[in-house]
Amino acid sequence: MQEVIRPSGGWRKSSYSGTGDNCVEVKVLDHGGIGVRDSKNPDGDVLRFGGKEWGLFLAEIKVGRL
Known part of the structure; x- marks a missing residue:
């Protein structure tokens, strides 16, 4: 079984992303599950x-x- 990393607080970006703009951010959602969004468009859609x-x-x- 794969462990799900549950960051505390808000959106998090991978430490591998450095300072570039081509990044995604993840967040544990209040209702459960994980949200993924484009860091350049924080008000955009969330997977x-x-x-x-x-x-x-x-x-x-x-x-x-992958």
């Missing part, structure tokens, strides 16, 4: 993932499939 889906997504990244 919402359930905890299980987010864990599967992270697992695919870690094994190099």
Whole structure:
């Protein structure tokens, strides 16, 4: 089972993103799940993932499939 990282507080950007503008931010949503947004457009649309889906997504990244 993949662990879901639950950042406290607001939106977080990956430490790998450095100072560039091409980044996404993630946040644990109040109703559960994870929100993902474009850091250049913080008032834009938010993709919402359930905890299980987010864990599967992270697992695919870690094994190099995404």
